[in-house]
Amino acid sequence: MKFIADFHTHTVASGHAFSTIQENVRAAKERGLKYVAITEHGPTVPGGPHPYYFGNMRVIPTEMYGVKVLRGVELNIQDTLGTVDLPAETIYNMDIVLAGLHPATGYEGSTIVENTEAIINAIYNPLIDIIVHPDNENYPIDIVAVVKAAKENDTFLEINNSSFANNRPGRKNSYEYCKKIVEEAKRQELMLVLGSDAHFSADVGNFELSLKLIEEVKFPPELILNTSEERIEEFLERRNKKLEKIVIPRY
Template sequence: MKFVADLHVHTIASGHAYSTVLEVARAAADKGLELIALTDHGPSMPGGPHPYHFGNLAAIPAELFGVRILKGVEANVIDREGTLDLEDTRLAKLDIVLAGLHTVCSPYGTVAENTLMMINAMKNPWVDIIVHPGNPEYPVDEEAVVKAAVEQDVVIEINNSSLTVSRKGSRPHCDHIAALAKAYGAKIMLGSDSHLALSVGNFGEAVELLYNHDIGPEQVINTSVDRIYEHLNRRHRNRN
């Protein structure tokens, strides 16, 4: 399966990542990617950027080293109502919005509370992708989450970092979510969750889960640039 884009990439702006915009763009070009999304954390993450950072992403060209650049955020869910840590007026101006539950930023809860928090975040009209839903720190009703993703037309991520260097214990949850995504027809995205340019475009462990469940490229948005834009434009947003 060929992947044309990495839609979950961090730079030094996140406060705990280690490469610049130019470094990650060059790495993407070297790996033959056509597109990347810059998705630094929202401001509630310790060391994360000020909200002004996201407005100033306009300073970054739309293409670097032949790679198209989407300007986005990995917003942090900050309460059980699914509130994100970047206001809607800023989200509306971004090319892509990822949202996820994160230690320090998101309250811990029961399976029912975590599930409601994640589904509430999906209901935000600006959210395009829910990231690392298999994180065992925030156990959820995985079937309810996948069904809600289909209902809300939100992509579910299979996060390669969760299967390699972070969020230990994620694999069985990610595997189950992949099986459910196949069963319910949920849109999927493989993300590197790169915090160092060397890992941009690394999907190897996540790809195994696709093959295990016979998930084809037509269900995975980052196998096609057209499929990515079709998803991002699904609500006919005014992304000026």
């Protein structure tokens, strides 16, 4: 299976990652990727960038070293309503929008009902493209309901390679938990997306553990966004058309 895109990477701007945008894009090139998304954490992550940062991402070239660069964000879901930590007018201008639950960012839900409500409300936010690491056992979800909502709303769920890494103590059973999500996605024919969640350039495009999981579940390659330029271009066009119809109130 050949992967040509990484939709989830961080740079020094996130406050706890260690490479620059150029280093990430160069690493993407070396891995043979055609697309890489720069997706810093939203401002509620300790040390995360100020909202101005996201507004100014327009200065980043859309292509570097022959790799298409998507200017994005990884938003923090704040509550069961699916509220996120950047205003709609800022999110609207991003090329790709990720959202997920993170510790120390204000989210206080803990039960399956609360977490499922938070995630599903984020899924129904038309500005959000991808729900990241839904595999976190610290935030258990109703997997069937989340996959169904994602399918109905043309939102992607992510297989997050970093979740499975041994040095990620916060997400101990993510591999097994994610396996259940991938199995359900296969059953409901939901398209999934891979993200390295690289916090260092050497990890950009590293999907080693995700690939193991995909092969174990026998998940169909045609339901993975990262494997086809045609599917990616179709998705980007679809999202932009959807956004054209949205009017963002400006106060």
